[in-house]
Amino acid sequence: MDQSNPVDLSRQRTTLPPTASGMAKVLAAVGLAALAAGFGLGRAQGDDWRYFLHAYLVEFAFFLSISLGALFFVALHHVSRAGWSVAVRRLAEVFLGNLALLAVLFLPILLAMALGNHSLYRWTDPRQVAASELLRHKAGWLSVWFFALRAVLYFVAWTLLARFFFRRSLQQDRSGEPRLTIQMERASGPALLIFAGTVTFAAFDWLMSLEPTWSSTIFGVYYFSGAAVGFLAALILAALLVQAGGRLTDTITTEHYHDLGKLLFGFVVWWGYIAFSQYMLIWYGNIPEETAYYLKRQSGPWAAVSLVLLFGHLLIPFVGMLSREVKRRRLLLGFWAAWLLAFHWLDIYWLVMPNLDAQGLPLGPIDLCLLVGFGGLYLAGVLAVAGRSPLVPLKDPRLGESLAFENA
Amino acid sequence: MSEHGSNLPTPTTPSETVVGLVAQFDGPESLLAAARRVREAGYRQWDTHSPFPVHGMDRAMGIHPTVLPWLVLGAGMAGALVALVFQWWANGFDYPIVASGKPLWALPANIPVTFELIVLLSALTAFGGVLVLNRLPQFWHPALTASRFVRATTDGFFISVEAADPKFDLVLTNYFLQSLGAQSVETCRYPAAGREVPPGIYWALVVVVLLCLLPPLWIARTRLVVSGTPRVRAFTDMALQPKYQEQQASPLFADGRAMRPQVPGTIALGQREADSRFYRGQEPDGKWTAAFPIAVNAQTMERGRERFGIYCAACHGLVGEGDGMVHQRAVTRGEPGWVPPLSLHVDTVVDQPNGQMFNTITHGIRKMPGYGVQIPPADRWAIVLYVRALQRSQYAELGDVPPEDRGKVQ
Numbered sequence: 145m146d147q148s149n150p151v152d153l154s155r156q157r158t159t160l161p162p163t164a165s166g167m168a169k170v171l172a173a174v175g176l177a178a179l180a181a182g183f184g185l186g187r188a189q190g191d192d193w194r195y196f197l198h199a200y201l202v203e204f205a206f207f208l209s210i211s212l213g214a215l216f217f218v219a220l221h222h223v224s225r226a227g228w229s230v231a232v233r234r235l236a237e238v239f240l241g242n243l244a245l246l247a248v249l250f251l252p253i254l255l256a257m258a259l260g261n262h263s264l265y266r267w268t269d270p271r272q273v274a275a276s277e278l279l280r281h282k283a284g285w286l287s288v289w290f291f292a293l294r295a296v297l298y299f300v301a302w303t304l305l306a307r308f309f310f311r312r313s314l315q316q317d318r319s320g321e322p323r324l325t326i327q328m329e330r331a332s333g334p335a336l337l338i339f340a341g342t343v344t345f346a347a348f349d350w351l352m353s354l355e356p357t358w359s360s361t362i363f364g365v366y367y368f369s370g371a372a373v374g375f376l377a378a379l380i381l382a383a384l385l386v387q388a389g390g391r392l393t394d395t396i397t398t399e400h401y402h403d404l405g406k407l408l409f410g411f412v413v414w415w416g417y418i419a420f421s422q423y424m425l426i427w428y429g430n431i432p433e434e435t436a437y438y439l440k441r442q443s444g445p446w447a448a449v450s451l452v453l454l455f456g457h458l459l460i461p462f463v464g465m466l467s468r469e470v471k472r473r474r475l476l477l478g479f480w481a482a483w484l485l486a487f488h489w490l491d492i493y494w495l496v497m498p499n500l501d502a503q504g505l506p507l508g509p510i511d512l513c514l515l516v517g518f519g520g521l522y523l524a525g526v527l528a529v530a531g532r533s534p535l536v537p538l539k540d541p542r543l544g545e546s547l548a549f550e551n552a
Numbered sequence: 553m554s555e556h557g558s559n560l561p562t563p564t565t566p567s568e569t570v571v572g573l574v575a576q577f578d579g580p581e582s583l584l585a586a587a588r589r590v591r592e593a594g595y596r597q598w599d600t601h602s603p604f605p606v607h608g609m610d611r612a613m614g615i616h617p618t619v620l621p622w623l624v625l626g627a628g629m630a631g632a633l634v635a636l637v638f639q640w641w642a643n644g645f646d647y648p649i650v651a652s653g654k655p656l657w658a659l660p661a662n663i664p665v666t667f668e669l670i671v672l673l674s675a676l677t678a679f680g681g682v683l684v685l686n687r688l689p690q691f692w693h694p695a696l697t698a699s700r701f702v703r704a705t706t707d708g709f710f711i712s713v714e715a716a717d718p719k720f721d722l723v724l725t726n727y728f729l730q731s732l733g734a735q736s737v738e739t740c741r742y743p744a745a746g747r748e749v750p751p752g753i754y755w756a757l758v759v760v761v762l763l764c765l766l767p768p769l770w771i772a773r774t775r776l777v778v779s780g781t782p783r784v785r786a787f788t789d790m791a792l793q794p795k796y797q798e799q800q801a802s803p804l805f806a807d808g809r810a811m812r813p814q815v816p817g818t819i820a821l822g823q824r825e826a827d828s829r830f831y832r833g834q835e836p837d838g839k840w841t842a843a844f845p846i847a848v849n850a851q852t853m854e855r856g857r858e859r860f861g862i863y864c865a866a867c868h869g870l871v872g873e874g875d876g877m878v879h880q881r882a883v884t885r886g887e888p889g890w891v892p893p894l895s896l897h898v899d900t901v902v903d904q905p906n907g908q909m910f911n912t913i914t915h916g917i918r919k920m921p922g923y924g925v926q927i928p929p930a931d932r933w934a935i936v937l938y939v940r941a942l943q944r945s946q947y948a949e950l951g952d953v954p955p956e957d958r959g960k961v962q
Contacts, residue, residue, distance in 0.1 A: 420660075420663060428660070428661065430652070550611075
């Protein structure tokens with residue numbers, strides 16, 4: 145295709161305003177304060193940190209999924225040699241920096257384990273392990289030191305991959321060398337393999353082992369499918385916010401939103417496909433070891449949450465986002481992105497919280513504090529990275545193609 | 553120089569007609585720009601040809617949004633409806649059968665078929681819709697006569713204008729296309745005569761259609777005509793099995809028979825059951841026995857109570873009123889075709905001779921299966937004994953109560 149850019153980038157504002165770094169500091173301060181408040185409330189709960197740790201895990205898994213989705217999106221862009229997505233790739237890349245932040249935010253969970261707290265993962269309790277044949281059998285994998293070692297491994301892999309892609313992308317902003325694109329394309333295939341393996345086992349370790357006698361081999365894919373939905377929703381919202389602030393006004397076009405909407409729609413369907421694949425085999429097999437997981441989520445108040453998820457995370461957005469027009473109208477697409485981001489949070493809540501309380505829906509000031517805390521720190525991280533770099537890969541060899549992109 | 557390099561139309565020989573013009577462009581951008589101009593000039597019978605889809609071409613050519621998405625949506629919804637209704641009809645209504653203890657019409661089990669049928673009908677409609685809406689397959693197009701046009705599938709970008717277009721003018725259109733930046737403009741010619749389909753093709757078609765009629769005719773004949781010869785099987789399935797049946801010959805054994813005589817020193821099932829009363833509940837003359845061919849005492853009674861609880865009470869109920877758990881569950885679930893187990897206290901059962909009841913336990917009756925395989929004969933008799941006690945308990949008289957307990961009854 146023609147390399148000449150139909151959009152004059154020199155007339156586009158491609159950086160955040162200088163106030164962004166100040167805003168990042170405020171958000172970080174608010175986030176830390178909220179986390180501290182959540183910590184205090186969790187301590188006052190007097191339940192050996194049970195509530196606090198579960199609520200903490202929900203927010204951790206939620207925000208982690210967005211950054212993991214970003215890593216997937218960037219690697220997918222390179223492995224498929226995509227042209228259209230160059231204009232939004234930098235916005236995805238700024239989410240990558242937070243993987244290091246999330247590694248730090250995982251420390252409290254490890255710390256609680258190291259200090260002998262058994263509130264979150266019951267397989268850490270030697271008495272429970274001794275009492276259960278199945279847990280004894282799994283003790284080789286589910287041991288605290290091995291768990292910690294794996295967590296380190298996952299985060300090292302993710303941060304290294306994120307650095308690899310982001311640094312080369314920034315380097316290209318200055319040099320414009322096509323060689324860097326080729327390097328990233330070559331690395332993207334192995335990167336996706338590493339990503340698939342680490343995300344699968346991270347989901348097993350951090351979420352599935354909450355119910356250590358239950359297992360589902362598709363669980364990692366389930367977490368990943370939700371992560372893709374959460375990230376694409378976040379990316380659409382980020383693009384809308386950046387444009388509302390007068391940045392990249394002509395760089396990201398209706399055509400890009402249309403494609404992001406298509407991807408989001410596709411991953412919503414895929415999430416449903418994976419969720420149903422897991423459910424149907426367990427429903428049909430009807431083996432008590434497996435059905436226990438769904439029985440918990442099909443009785444009491446959790447039955448209602450499961451139904452709300454089925455409709456809110458799949459059926460309603462499926463019908464709502466089916467039309468081409470919806471994906472091409474920013475306001476409508478933004479609405480569905482916000483909707484799905486909220487339901488992705490509910491999905492994570494539904495994965496974790498029945499383990500805390502099978503009879504009620506635990507939701508209170510601790511959850512709010514931790515949501516604000518994680519959200520503040522996460523947004524601060526995004527803004528800090530975005531404030532330092534252009535919001536679009538300025539000299540990507542395919543930028544012209546992306547700017548001129550049209551859907552059919 | 554031939555027309556390949558020339559940009560001017562060469563005169564037409566009388567035996568040929570001009571069918572259109574083909575202009576070649578150097579890339580997708582110039583093709584896109586030229587297409588916009590051709591549309592603005594008001595041409596109608598024209599098209600663009602490129603090795604890959606060019607984004608934005610629809611708008612440049614003024615092609616209206618297609619109705620295909622609506623067709624696909626309709627097909628998808630039809631697929632969902634057909635799949636759900638059919639599965640309900642087949643599994644839950646027409647031939648209800650319990651699979652793995654699930655409800656007769658279980659939605660989760662129907663989702664995969666529904667999903668696949670949605671995808672299948674949507675995909676077929678999309679595929680067929682593209683063909684029909686684009687009027688494909690198209691066997692002939694004026695552009696195909698242009699010598700350069702083969703490159704449309706590799707690296708050539710073309711605009712073709714048909715001579716049938718009302719605005720078409722061999723000279724003016726040619727200059728117009730050149731003014732759009734065409735690398736070359738080629739005139740498409742086609743012999744004026746000899747364009748009819750050779751008659752042999754029609755005859756061949758008729759023969760093919762007639763040949764296609766033969767298999768269904770043959771099948772219809774075999775369906776209608778009674779035949780004395782063994783049927784021809786395209787697929788034997790399991791109708792023909794490599795095994796011997798009774799009275800067949802076998803070269804394997806010295807006596808040439810596939811059936812083997814009884815091995816000395818063995819007995820077959822039933823061979824030793826000479827005691828007709830004990831094993832079959834019949835007197836030697838074939839009538840049902842009224843006697844008990846086992847010892848009647850508290851021990852056999854207790855044995856009978858236990859066996860009854862294990863084998864019979866599930867359907868007949870602990871008191872024998874025909875209200876066991878299996879029956880209750882079948883009634884609650886509205887199982888179709890459920891035959892309620894008989895109460896053991898109705899006259900027809902009470903009046904049965906012992907031997908007949910024994911025979912019913914052995915071989916079953918109506919929907920009740922036979923228990924001869926599971927329960928040894930002595931235990932079956934013990935059950936008959938216990939049923940007699942049950943029956944008597946329902947019509948008990950004061951004389952049946954032990955003397956020391958009679959005070960409690962009154």
